[in-house]
Amino acid sequence: MAAHRYGDPLTDGDIDRALAKALAVEPSPEFLARVRMRIANEPAPLDWRWSWMLAAGTCTIAIAIAVTVVQMNHPALSPGLPAKVFDHLSMLPAMVPGPLAIAASAPRRARREKPTPEMQAIMIANATVHAALAAHIKERNYGAIVNDAAALRQNYASTEAFWAEQQMDGALNITRGGLQALASLQTAALARDDTAIEKAAAAVTGTCGACHKQYREQLPDNSYEIRL
Amino acid sequence: MHERADRLVGGFVGVDHELDREFEARLVESSTLAFRVAYSVLRHREDAEDVAQEAFAKAYRNFRQLRDRDRFRAWLARMTWRLAIDRCRAVHRRQKVELAATDAGGTTPADVVETREREELLWKAIDTLPTKLRMVVVLASIEGHEVKDVASLLGIPKGTVKSRLFVARQRLKEQLQWPLIDTATR
Numbered sequence A: 001m002a003a004h005r006y007g008d009p010l011t012d013g014d015i016d017r018a019l020a021k022a023l024a025v026e027p028s029p030e031f032l033a034r035v036r037m038r039i040a041n042e043p044a045p046l047d048w049r050w051s052w053m054l055a056a057g058t059c060t061i062a063i064a065i066a067v068t069v070v071q072m073n074h075p076a077l078s079p080g081l082p083a084k085v086f087d088h089l090s091m092l093p094a095m096v097p098g099p100l101a102i103a104a105s106a107p108r109r110a111r112r113e114k115p116t117p118e119m120q121a122i123m124i125a126n127a128t129v130h131a132a133l134a135a136h137i138k139e140r141n142y143g144a145i146v147n148d149a150a151a152l153r154q155n156y157a158s159t160e161a162f163w164a165e166q167q168m169d170g171a172l173n174i175t176r177g178g179l180q181a182l183a184s185l186q187t188a189a190l191a192r193d194d195t196a197i198e199k200a201a202a203a204v205t206g207t208c209g210a211c212h213k214q215y216r217e218q219l220p221d222n223s224y225e226i227r228l
Numbered sequence B: 001m002h003e004r005a006d007r008l009v010g011g012f013v014g015v016d017h018e019l020d021r022e023f024e025a026r027l028v029e030s031s032t033l034a035f036r037v038a039y040s041v042l043r044h045r046e047d048a049e050d051v052a053q054e055a056f057a058k059a060y061r062n063f064r065q066l067r068d069r070d071r072f073r074a075w076l077a078r079m080t081w082r083l084a085i086d087r088c089r090a091v092h093r094r095q096k097v098e099l100a101a102t103d104a105g106g107t108t109p110a111d112v113v114e115t116r117e118r119e120e121l122l123w124k125a126i127d128t129l130p131t132k133l134r135m136v137v138v139l140a141s142i143e144g145h146e147v148k149d150v151a152s153l154l155g156i157p158k159g160t161v162k163s164r165l166f167v168a169r170q171r172l173k174e175q176l177q178w179p180l181i182d183t184a185t186r
Helices: A012-022 A031-040 A048-073 A083-095 A097-105 A117-139 A142-166 A169-190 A194-214 B002-044 B045-065 B071-090 B108-128 B131-140 B149-152 B158-175
Strands: A216-220 A223-226
Touching: A012 A194, A012 B108, A012 B131, A012 B158, A031 A169, A031 A194, A031 B002, A083 B149, A097 A169, A117 A142, A142 A169, A169 A194, A169 B002, A194 A216, A194 A223, A194 B002, B002 B045, B002 B071, B045 B071, B045 B158, B071 B131, B071 B149, B108 B131, B108 B158, B131 B149, B149 B158
Parallel strands: none
Antiparallel strands: A216 A223
């Protein structure tokens, strides 16, 4: 290929290639897990339809109260207003639950089922290892951190198989993100890199939080179901 | 009455849950885009990740207000861009620019230095472009976007993208008089 020398005119292709090369950067393997952790900590925002409905309901109730107060305090004003208006307005509070009930029945409720005993055992084991991991990170016990990460990787691999069987792509992605974060945690522990350990551990926790937020439902008796 | 209340709560939960899943799918498909858009402004990996994360959090908070979900990537890209510009202005981190990792395999140290210098010059040239041109030229260089993709991401006609790309390339060519071709191809 003909060489470009200083001072040679550049082509569009040269510019495009240089730009593409300069922007061919990848985020770190823990990036997705960190984003998930951040989102897991975000409060669930209210649906705009619900916000509008609540606003409309509040306004209706406020108008009804105002009309009632005016009627009670200034009876002289009332005869001047058409009686029908008051009749209609006084019915408004009774109409509020109607749209709410219709809206409530509209969204589809997700299917839920009890986790298998194996899955329950994995989750309990995860909680135990996570607690140990936090302590080991504090103690800077790098060997133990490597072992914790290995134990969690094994559990995550079983979880991955479970989600793959259920064909739940979203949960599968989160679990795979967790596996990546665990691999980074092991590498960081072997390198005795405390900053990287903190980051990777936070990313692992993030995947737990994200998965629980989306796929776990706590029942009134404090047991759990899986949302499918 | 209790039954109605249960249904109401169930409805809220159902909507939350479905949207969370939909957001997760969008997150997976758009994470690299958000990161690269932020990186193109900040040129610092950690800052770019922070900003992209912030953009996703903001997107999550407002996800339900986005009626046309197919516009998610465009929405996210614009949000990330704005946040990255804000961050850039606030922290003045331009001096701590991290150059993209370049494949220096098989080249001499002199070649690596030369490649870095070129990249630095390229970014300096990009920085001189007005925002409209910069955004088009950057988005066109990410993930192999074509003109129609950039038009869709920015919500502008294809013709406008083409003309902006043309002007941006011309300006970059005027400023860059050094070889952009890999030394390995010489």
